Amino acid sequence: MLIRIDTTATEPIYSQIAREVRSAIARGEAPTGSRLPAARELARSLDVNMHTVLRAYAELREAGDIELRPGRGAVVLPRTRLDSDVASAVEHLLNVARRKGVRLADLHQALEEGDTR
Amino acid sequence: MTTVRPTSSRSLRDAEQHARRMHLLVAGAATAAAALVYLGVLLAARDRLPDSMATHFGLSGRADDFMPTDTALWVQGAAVLGVPLLLLVVLARGQWWRGVGARPTTALVAGVGTGLTALFVAITRAHVDISDPASVSITWQTAVLALGVGAVVATAAALILPRALPRPPAQPVEPLRIAPSDSVSWFGRASSSRWMLGALAIAVVALSVLGIVSDVWWLWLVALGVVVLILGVSSFAVTIDRSGVTWRSALGVPRGHVALSEIQSAAVVEVTAGDFGGFGVRALPGRLGLITRTGPAVSVTHSRGTLVITVDEADTAASVVEGLRLRARR
Numbered sequence: 001m002l003i004r005i006d007t008t009a010t011e012p013i014y015s016q017i018a019r020e021v022r023s024a025i026a027r028g029e030a031p032t033g034s035r036l037p038a039a040r041e042l043a044r045s046l047d048v049n050m051h052t053v054l055r056a057y058a059e060l061r062e063a064g065d066i067e068l069r070p071g072r073g074a075v076v077l078p079r080t081r082l083d084s085d086v087a088s089a090v091e092h093l094l095n096v097a098r099r100k101g102v103r104l105a106d107l108h109q110a111l112e113e114g115d116t117r
Numbered sequence: 118m119t120t121v122r123p124t125s126s127r128s129l130r131d132a133e134q135h136a137r138r139m140h141l142l143v144a145g146a147a148t149a150a151a152a153l154v155y156l157g158v159l160l161a162a163r164d165r166l167p168d169s170m171a172t173h174f175g176l177s178g179r180a181d182d183f184m185p186t187d188t189a190l191w192v193q194g195a196a197v198l199g200v201p202l203l204l205l206v207v208l209a210r211g212q213w214w215r216g217v218g219a220r221p222t223t224a225l226v227a228g229v230g231t232g233l234t235a236l237f238v239a240i241t242r243a244h245v246d247i248s249d250p251a252s253v254s255i256t257w258q259t260a261v262l263a264l265g266v267g268a269v270v271a272t273a274a275a276l277i278l279p280r281a282l283p284r285p286p287a288q289p290v291e292p293l294r295i296a297p298s299d300s301v302s303w304f305g306r307a308s309s310s311r312w313m314l315g316a317l318a319i320a321v322v323a324l325s326v327l328g329i330v331s332d333v334w335w336l337w338l339v340a341l342g343v344v345v346l347i348l349g350v351s352s353f354a355v356t357i358d359r360s361g362v363t364w365r366s367a368l369g370v371p372r373g374h375v376a377l378s379e380i381q382s383a384a385v386v387e388v389t390a391g392d393f394g395g396f397g398v399r400a401l402p403g404r405l406g407l408i409t410r411t412g413p414a415v416s417v418t419h420s421r422g423t424l425v426i427t428v429d430e431a432d433t434a435a436s437v438v439e440g441l442r443l444r445a446r447r
Contacts, residue, residue: 002303002433002437003301006298046300047359
């Protein structure tokens with residue numbers, strides 16, 4: 001599972017970590033039932049504060065992507081299937097973004113911003 | 118480390134085919150010859166053997182354990198043919214002819230088979246035309262002779278077998294592009310197949326059952342030791358980040374670390390169990406292998422040697438190492 005964060009980006013680091021975990025799950029690098037690295041371990045490896053990682057994991061739990069079990073750590077939950085209308089809209093959005101050369105990270109940010117508006 | 122002459126993949130394939138044929142032929146021929154000799158002695162001596170045979174001898178050479186002759190002969194025959202065959206099947210699963218220890222391994226199989234046969238032939242011969250098996254004795258010279266037969270056959274086998282195969286070239290990977298402000302961590306795992314874990318679990322259950330029925334209490338300790346060993350060598354967590362490559366077993370030990378500054382290159386190699394002489398934590402001169410399965414593995418060359426790990430997504434692992442290394446060099 002590859003986690004890459006940009007320490008100079010405006011997007012908060014916890015949100016970058018959550019996004020990276022989500023895309024690792026989507027890519028199949030973290031299958032259902034597998035364990036994410038312990039928060040302490042990931043924090044040390046990325047050279048960030050452990051609370052930042054814990055916040056990212058909390059967000060993933062809120063979203064239903066992972067489950068936090070005492071003693072077992074963060075476990076990946078089965079993925080929720082998207083509604084077919086939404087799935088085709090996503091595909092359309094990705095096609096447009098690819099044609100216009102918009103980076104996935106920027107697209108993510110646009111979606112996040114649109115959500116808070 | 119010795120450098121390997123560049124070989125094309127075609128000549129490598131031919132060399133491997135030749136090696137496989139030679140190893141199977143030598144091991145098979147030694148086993149078959151031993152079995153035939155044993156069968157010949159058996160047919161010749163069958164009608165002149167007593168009802169029961171001595172099967173165990175004390176240090177003095179006197180017989181101290183006996184078995185009905187039919188059973189004893191079956192057990193001996195099963196050992197003559199079964200032990201080398203079982204070894205060959207297990208070894209062939211790991212394509213042992215590809216490994217650095219291929220020649221001594223085949224030699225050992227040939228030597229064990231023929232050595233056992235020589236011993237059993239001597240024991241059977243000692244029973245010919247004898248009515249009381251308790252009077253049979255085996256001198257230490259006989260045991261040494263059997264050992265000698267095995268050693269001669271093993272040496273002969275090692276002499277005719279081809280030299281160790283050149284290592285297949287490592288596949289270079291595209292380095293991951295990492296910006297100076299990026300922080301990158303890769304978490305991977307090298308795990309044994311379900312088949313392997315199943316077989317090991319059966320071994321533990323068998324040992325435990327044996328412990329219960331035989332009342333030999335230390336068999337429990339052996340079973341416990343096997344469980345600890347399995348946990349220690351069947352699954353490894355691997356982390357790749359700015360500090361380098363860190364690995365540890367499911368138990369926590371054994372563990373290890375290669376600093377990024379020590380790493381010279383990373384690539385993908387195809388490994389089989391034979392390449393490292395088996396599964397688990399394999400230390401060879403200048404090479405350390407964490408081998409849990411056959412297939413693609415990440416190979417990290419550093420200033421103290423080479424670390425090979427059969428991680429899932431070995432190509433990603435190699436490209437992350439290369440990316441981190443290139444960024445650190447800039």
